[in-house]
Amino acid sequence: MSMTDISFIFVFLPISLLIILLKPNWQKYFLLALSLVFYSCGSPKYLFLFVGLTIINTFLAHLIQILKSVNVFKKVVSLIILIMGILINIVVLFYYKYYDFSVSTINSIFNITITTKNLLLPMGISFFSFKAISLLIDVYKNTIILNNNPAYSMLYLSFYSQVISGPIARYGEFYANYTPVNLGKGIFERFSQGSHLFLRGFCKKVLFANILSPLVVEVFSSNIEKTPTATLWIGSIAYSLQLYYDFSGYSDMAIGIGQMHGINCKENFNYPYSTSSISEFWRRWHISLGSWFRDYIYFPMGGSRVNSKFRLYFNLLIVWLLTGIWHGANWTFIFWGFVYFFLISFEKTVKLPERIKNKPLKLIYRILCLLLINFQWIIFNSPNISYGLRYIKYMIIGNASDTFTDIRTIVLLQQYGLIMIVALILVMPVIPKLKEVLRKRNQILFSFMNLVFTVALIILFIFGISFVMAGQNNPFLYGNF
């Protein structure tokens, strides 16, 4: 079941929202049960694995909390439990996600034939593992205090709106407002905030990401040696837009549903394509993943507060290689991570964009960053590195077709041009900026704009429902990672 499915919107979501009306103390149990039903719909094969991992992680986290003490022996034991817990999650993640990739790599290096397993990936395993590891580390480091009732930890690990593709919320922020007192107060206000986000995310996913999907599939599966340069550009820009609208749409929906239930989660995207540098882009894109790597890998290694430059770059290299590997078992992701390491290291070394004082130059640098990010998404979406690099090469210097456009380019632009233009405008913070200006200058106009945007959102949502009911629905792209 996907959050854009009709059965989700008209059946699962209403049932889950009825839980809001229950006694606050009961809500978590019903939410937990519904989360397991949701998981079973998407990944029935791995329900027992999922439940098992949830119970084990909850048990270990509570054990670590119980053993919290100044007593050296207990500290050592809790450290051992922490390591054990992290290893369990990594081993499971490795087995399901990277086993075949590792075996194929070993086979090709040593020219042997170890059999691969062709395992189906358990739904949301990458996100689950990272949440579980953060739970264990946060308890160990006393960053959080677990509620004594294990249902809280289990719900945190399995909450249905975050189980497929995150965001990788932390236990502390997840339950920041989740107390029986808070759950009883301002239900409608909370629900309204959440529903606004949910509607926005739905429209992003269905009306932009899904519509652009056939264009992306066509260009990336075409013979790139013969595809005109302009079509390659259109395909790559469409993919950059699709990925953003898909994943940020999902995140908005996930966060929105959480808010309706009183569950907190920080924003996962902050207009990443309005960035002025590569480093800033990663502070705006998939924020929960970036902060996870920062808090659990980069900072513990010393971060940027290290004595030697070599160590700083080494820390960055590890973080970016892991970021790449996390996204998938393919050399493209490792290469993609390595290129980000190189770009971010370059910015740190040369102190960009801070050193650029001239406004036109700043704009040029910003455009250059967006170009590089676009090239990186091409590698990300390619079947292998060679394909990705050739794609980029043909975009820049042309290919054997020696044509910039053909009839197909025109037809694609006729079909997708308008959607792409609107999508390009809305990836920038145009609406918040417009609202901000109006709020300060003209309250009446500001009110009118709010009304217009709200009505537009409602109409777009109905349009979106029509697309889904007509069968134009795709799985979320980050569900594959």
Next chain:
Amino acid sequence: MISEKTSQKITGIFLIIIMILGYTWGQGYKFADEMFESVIADVKTEKIISKHLHTNNEKDVNTMELRAKNKDGKIIPPYSTIANDFNSNLPFKNEMLTLNSHLLKRLNLREVYRTNGGVVLPNGYVAGVYPYTSTEYETKQIEDFKLFLDSNQIQLLYVNKPTKYVDDSYLMETMGISTYINDNSNRFLEKLDLLDIKYLDLREQMSDQSSFNYFFRTDHHWTVPAGKLAATSIAKKLNNEFGYNIDLSLYDDEAFVYKEYRNAWLGEQGKKIGIPFVGLDDYVSIIPNYPTSFNRFTGDRTITGTFEEALVNQNVYLPENNQNPQNASSWHYSYLGNNGRIQNNNNTDGKKILIIGDSYDAVTNAFLALGVSEVQGLILRNFSGNLRDFIKNNDFDTVIISYAAIMLGAHDNENSANYKMFDFE
């Protein structure tokens, strides 16, 4: 004043209304029960399958047979089926499809259903896009089949039925799309030439005007006049090259009554794309104006009557059955020639023909039956018996393989509904 909070409250109220409407109007409570049952069944099934996989070879495990069953022993459908049924049966589905069709038209999104319906061409026709296929499998299969028929003194004719465009470059010139359906046909027919298998390429018979005129705009099938033309062409071919003596005057245009229905129905492709985008299709029904008498045998049933009584279901055209074209039956299938046996009571001493065909033959077979004694229609994707035994036991004079060009290459995709169409075993 409308603040951010007020806006959010409006969307909150809207979402509540839409969920209540969807849940009650769509009978979500029924779906919820089925959903819980099927989800539990999915989990149980996975457990049963994994147990079997431990002790059996993967190929020997029939996952459908192993699905969890209810108390009455009936298989509980998987969640995906339940969810699809829920979506299909929503009472406001047609309104939503109409809205979607308006949007597709306004946004000029012509290729949304490219893989399962077709693209909307600039001339308003919905046409399919087909990949390249080597046709090696099809050639080998038909070569083997020819040997079998030769050894039983049965004649073989292959009929190539076109798609809406008879030149692949048309799609390239109008939409910039590469398609290979005519190229595949050309290469296949060249191979038939080498194998000395007689064939009739209906593209040649339809070259007097635009090939689009022979097809519905919103359906992949050809029109009734095209089906009649095909039957006439087959009859001529049988006379000229297979020793038949069919009275071709039976197919003269003057020997038929034509009735035209304007903006009457919506084809299968149109049902996906929606009326606002592609509009309704016209339809022409054709009935002989001379006396006819047929028996049509399907399963245990026998229907006896004239052409229009036995071979055409005219109820399909009634206004009361077409109040909602989106849900109405396909008018193409009002002709009933493609499945079962048709016996011509006015020509009992003529020859018996087996037509291994497809849905296009619903119309063609009915008209072909006017000139011969017996036409047996057979669609291999629906046939579970032994074809060769069936042929031996029924004493056919001629076997006609009559396939739309889209059948070439269907075997390249295991999931294709037409995967078995060239399996002549």
